[in-house]
Amino acid sequence: MATDRSTADRSTAELERFLAERADHLLHTAALLTGSRETGEDLLQTAVERLLRRWRRFDGDPEGYLRRTLCNLAIDGSRRAGRWRLKEGLLRTGLRQVPDAASEVDLRDALVRLLWKLPARQRAVLVLRYWEQLTDAEAAEVLGCPEGTVKSAGSRGLARMRELADDWNDAAAAAGGWGKQS
């Protein structure tokens, strides 16, 4: 995507072309940030709307702008709704349940479900790190916070993931499943 301003105004068609290439990936990020495809789509629409507002004079990386907006919207929305507190409660009670028949595939799904129960910033850090494959420094820039905050949020999020995986593994080992072999 060209980012120079050699042509004074960018057309909506140009934004549409960019989105035709990158919207899927950005929607994936949004869906992972929100835990819902529909909400993710709404979030991306809002972000695109914000980009559109400044598009004609926009001088920068649209994907970076959209990614940053998605993260901010997800964190702000989560904060406003106070959802993470509710989800933390759920985390303590419901998510430690381990299925009877553990499997690697189920664990992958469970980890993604757990991702959505994490506080918004931890979730955003993990999505940026493991989905967008950004470094801590890049993630810090996207989130507008110090690198140390990203590192601590990431490690707290991963620690929760590991707790779940350990429980899973123990249950699998007890049942003679795949966990024993690792």
Next chain:
Amino acid sequence: MNIDVEDLLRQGMLRYTADVRAPAGMARMAQRRRRRRLAQRSVTAGAALAACTAAVVVAVALPGAHHNAPGPTPTIDTAYVTKRVASALSTAAPAEIAHLMVTSSGPGGTSTAKEWSYGDQWRSVVYSSAGQPVYDEGGTSSTYTLVNYSARTWARQRGVAGQTGPASQQTGCVQAAAALSLLFRPRLSAGSPSASVVKLLRTAISCGTLTEAGQQRVDGIEATKLTSSSGSLISETIWVSPTTYLPVRVVIRSAPGSPVSQQTADITWLKPIAQNRAGLTVPIPAGFRQVPFGPTVRPISP
């Protein structure tokens, strides 16, 4: 214990997003959302602007509104699309008027009709090949009005709620195609309280007989195509708006081997403002004579 949680998390993310596709035309959609928001703001700014705002909102809601979606068009999976369509239809059921432009072609020639459906209210006008109205009929679950333009007569019948057409006789997904075909038989479908245009579309969508078949340009928009399998007795295809997920066109074709016939309904969804609701009323032209309802006043629906 040696689980690579990070790798498993990545795999889980990949699995979750594997079939998630962004709808085409997101910039245009955002543009419209912005316009709608601005229009809503202007409503609060002053009552003088209210009428203009309503017009903008209606224009935004119309799936037939033109917008281009350059670039590659993604394929969206059937389950996701049908879920969104069913959800959109559920929302549309109490909130929007379905307006259909129907074209039927077969061995007997081509006819056109306009139809409206809103809750239990409906109306259908059939036109001659010269574009003149031939019959105008409509009503609710309790009244039925028919205007015969050829005979310059009109008739009204009350208490027709018990009159049920095939829509109410067909259950489940056995007659999904029949549900769609009822779209083209307004009296029989809408005359039954259980079968508005929205309900018929919802039945057809929810039956699971349609599969997503890419995107096609319909009336200027890059619509998502849902179609029946090639072995179906009646070929049925529905195009839905990528913006609203409401059906914008329905086509049914006769089975191979039978006389070729095709029926097309182009659908627009209208806000139930007074101007649009007026379309649901059958006007009695001046000078037309009222006659008792009977066999001589033939309803047009087959």
